[in-house]
Amino acid sequence: MARPRTSARTVEHPSMAEVSLQQVLEALAEPVRRTVVSQLATAGEDISCGTFDVEVSRSTLTHHFNVLREAGVIRQYYVGTTKMNSLRTDEMEERFPGLLSALVTASALEADAPTH
Amino acid sequence: MARPRTSARTVEHPSMAEVSLQQVLEALAEPVRRTVVSQLATAGEDISCGTFDVEVSRSTLTHHFNVLREAGVIRQYYVGTTKMNSLRTDEMEERFPGLLSALVTASALEADAPTH
């Protein structure tokens, strides 16, 4: 009996109506997670979990991705053993207009002109 | 010797260049503090600390105001024994364009259409 050659592992995502502003802000108030979001926004393409440039262990990274996903910020799907990530940009824009984009902009701003 | 009839108690405020995105997000990720900000945004005028509609003790409230002030979100000044609060709307807009306004909008949105 052939198993499906495309991964059957599915990932649960909340509908945007289910996510609260509180969740989104908690998710985005964490530096590592904001780094992830920034890299996703900059990349312009989906990125696998393992290729992010962050200095935490794999298990910690898994935790952060879970928080981001449950907050509706990212979408995840398996490709083989790797898990791809993308921003739910448009949906977030519809749910909380201007919020995610302002945040990404602010992140970029600060990267250029650090507070120091 | 006449003491100044206008309170000499001054309050320290950071310049906007000194506040980090991290500080702002941490400040605004807390529900009580976001309630304070929402009420300030809605009021359209300066409000004294004691007149906010939040269910925490006075000492806790003091703590929240400190966090908001140090994050550059609010400005405070004494009038007699009462302490007035105002949003640093324009300055925040300049420092992190769209961020505070998106947040206030989102807060209002959710108040109308709760996640439930």
Add this chain to the structure above:
DNA sequence: TCGATTATTCGACAGGGGTCGTACGATGGA
């Protein structure tokens, strides 16, 4: 079939932060 790679799960740990009560300080009015 076996190993390598990728990600998850679980338990444990430490630190931070929100909370309160009480005591204190500053101001204004009686």
Add this chain to the structure above:
DNA sequence: TCCATCGTACGACCCCTGTCGAATAATCGA
């Protein structure tokens, strides 16, 4: 001068969350 009011300071407490390592699961390629 005395009291009431408004806010602060301090210490204590507890929960939440970010962190890790080790063990496990799933997939791909050789």
